Amino acid sequence: MNIKKQLVFVLMLIALCGLYILPWKNFGVNTDFLNKPYTLGLDLQGGVELDYKIDFSEVKTSSGSHYNEMTIVESLKRIIDKRVNSLGLAEPNIQTMKYGSETHLIVQIPTKDYKDLGPEEKKKQQEEDIKNAKATIGKVVQLEFKELKTEFTEADKKEREQIAQNLQKDLQTDGFDATKQKYTTQYENIFASSGTGTLPKEIQFPEFANIQEFPYISPVSEAVIDSLQTVDEAGNPVIKTSTGLAIVQLDARLGSGSYDYKYFIVDPKPTQWQVAKTKDGKILSDAYLNNASVYITPVGEAEVLLNFNEAGKQIFGEISSRLIGKQLAIYVGGEMLTAPVVQDAILNGQATINGQKNVVEAQNLVNDINTGIVPAPIYLTSERTIDAKIGDNALSKILIAGFIGLAGILLFLVFFYRIGGLIAGAALIVYTLFLVTIVKMTGVVLTLASVAGVILSIGMAIDANILIFERVREALKDKKPLDSAIKVGFNQSWTAIWDSHVTSLTSAFILFLVGVSLIKGFGLMLGIGIIVSLFTAMWVSRVFLLFIGKKMKKQTLLFIGYKK
Template identity: 30%
Template sequence: MGIDVRKRFFVVAGVLIAAVLFLLPTFFPKQMPANWISKPLSLGLDLSGGIHLVYQVQTDEALKSRLQSMGNMIRSELKKEKIPVLRVRVPEEKTLEMTFLSESSADRAQKRIESDYRNLMFKQKKQDEGRSVLLFTIADTYAAEIKRNAVRQSIETLRSRVDQFGVTEPVIQQIGEERVLLQMPGVSDIAAVKRVVGSVAKLEFRLLHTSTSTSGRVMMKDSEGGSVAVEDEVLMTGDAVDDARVAFSTATHGAEVSLSLNSEGAKTFAKITGEHVGEQLAIILDGIVKSSPRINERIGGGKASISGSFGAKEAEELAVVLRAGALPAPLNVLEERMVGPTLGKESIKAGITAIIATLIFIGLFMVWYYKKSGLIAVMSLALNVFLVMACLSAFGATLTLPGLAGLALTVGMAVDSNVLIVERIREELRNGASRDAAVVAGFDRALSAIIDSNITEILSASILYFVGTGAIRGFAVVTAIGIVMTLFCAVFVARTFYELFELKGKDQLISV
């Protein structure tokens, strides 16, 4: 064995050992330590079964919510300057309406808003039952930015909530402008997913409205369906929540959600409770008044709780969504699909059968037509498939049904390179070249054609990856990895085998 052959052998052996190490968690998932260099090969939704959901983000609601928040913020600022605001509402998209007691108050507020809030543009001033009303609007570009951010924030919030399920390799991606695709392999309880993942979880703290006047009042429902009057001013939101955990209430003898507030939230909550001792504070979730405890004293320490008529499971789900944060807008389910594990197993079985059948039929033909050289090609093909699986495991990729199709296609494409090489070797032998000279010339002359064909295939796979989504990307990834492994196995590994083994034929210098 020459020095060059020995180096080739050690490279092939090293790659093979690395591939085995990467695939060990896939073959022995329970025996491998958690900190191993790779994770078990993940199966996509179509192979392992699971949940497929397509959500529509109601970006118009996100825009209204953003304007309402801006209005509440302005109201708080104006209150410090002794400018009372009777009402803040968003009557229509891109319009903020603020009602003042007098025209002088409206004029002072208009100057302050135009000075400090450049995104708001003055639209109209009108009178309503003797009170001054200011209307502001926002630019189309700013509205479009709010909607884009709502979709991006929805995706991040969904990802945080899905992580609570412990799902391996979930798929969460944007489709078009306002749609989000969610796939959770291995999950079967679609109702629980929709409750936890799809709920807005908009948490608000408001005072109960005790005055007989309807001014500044908002009617909401409680947990039992009754009507509750609350103030239209939001004193604190879910942004103040740092953590949420399930606890047991000694007062109600049931489950409750204990809230830990962040530093800013703790200060705000202490101020609210200190200024409103003796009043009732409504804790509102998604427009439902969950509880309205009476404030007996100033509450410091940044702790609060939500209690109500819910069980431990509902409390845990509520804690999950509060920890992940509120969605910027409601989500509508446009499509829901459940893929059973039985169907996934059948897909795996069919895919593996197709790959094995492809290897067998190609292998039989290659051995029959090219003799021992065909056997080298079969060994190269088998190693090719093994290395592709190892790369998927090393990169943490998810194997899907289109990925299995790409793997089967890789076998079919890889054999072309071996055919080119063997035919070149045959041609050199017919021209009178020696055994070693024929092998060297065969590989050298076939190399350019092999590289050219595989480069075009990689370009095609790249286009599929960057243009396509979901399953098409999975197919493109497996195909691209297969092409790279084809180059390595056909050009490097196969040549190493030719130099290691003589492969003598009956009437030829080499069995080909």
């Protein structure tokens, strides 16, 4: 391909990139491909960072040592990604963190810009998005089939006492909100509340008056949760009481008998429902579920249809055969949705959940089930809202500093290398155009760290141009004509440029591979910038220099600042 054809190709590529990054929506063009938005990170757009603790206790109990923690974590990441995307929010950034023996998922969700809304409406809508995201991400969608318990044993009572002890330990390590979410969704008949002022009568323990250090978490204590005055067989008045197991957290004493408090009450009686099992102990659960779908009955009511695989079909058939004439309850996410009486054995592997008010409610339940019945529960332990104002200010200063630095570099290049320096400056503009096109097309998340990576790659592009120009000058000293000197300059500088770029690209790859979120963004944009700068320096600049060099063969001083 001769130099003219190469120049035409470069100019066409520049034109296409320039057209692609134009704000076509302002011109009435509403094509999704052309109007793809730039994805900004939390530090530039604002958003929320949510810290979720993964609870492996149930998995350990059911699977023993035969479970793969990494598989569960990756499955949870995919589920969270699906749930956030279903809300129409920006792509979340999800990473795994280890705190001692605990495994956490850090979920960063940029908020939508809502440029068409006023400040107050924008803030309100963004807060609503974050609220919906938290509710959706942390939803524990577990599918269970339960039957009525026929008796309550001493073992049931001991199990509830153990639950209360575990709750008290988790309250000390995970805090009230995460513990509340875990125990009120995972178990029934557990009450949680908080407030300020005088303690509720069921948790007014005398020893609290002697507490001096706060926050204070009480041991598991017996509390009277209900009392009823009645008469015995002889007609004498008696008071019957029911008790519960209380765990109290006192955050501060506000005055005499007044506190900032939180507490749990664990009812010693478990739920009246127990998990339905086959004779050999198999449980019908979401593990056997193929899919869920919305079914409209002939009378226009919306129901949710559950389809089980062959193994689930066998289990369901045996359980339903045993419970003919009895209730079989269906629980989703710890909530009983329906408890019909089994009329006949169900052998087709299908179960129906009715009671939804409308098609939308039924579809929401189907989405909850199909987008991920979580392999292990997750509980929100902390959240951090990030204001974009700090990022906006930092970005504006970075851009101003970048423009000043770029202008200084261009002046340096033009002063020392004349027309050649001007061409190098044009190649930098082309580099920026290509980079913006890649960012828009691929949806790469832009953060302050990634912008720093871009600036570093610009410096490497300038370094490559200086190496090329110096090699061209050396070739001119050897009495070579200008077009030959340009070719020699590119050929002789290639080894040094290649070595420096490959070394930097390797570093960028390592940073992206092992770094945390911000470092990954820096490494990714540095790597992209290095590849693009290598292309513009060794090909775009080469085409421009050779084309213009042919027109200025005898004007080496003006072209590259060297006088023969």
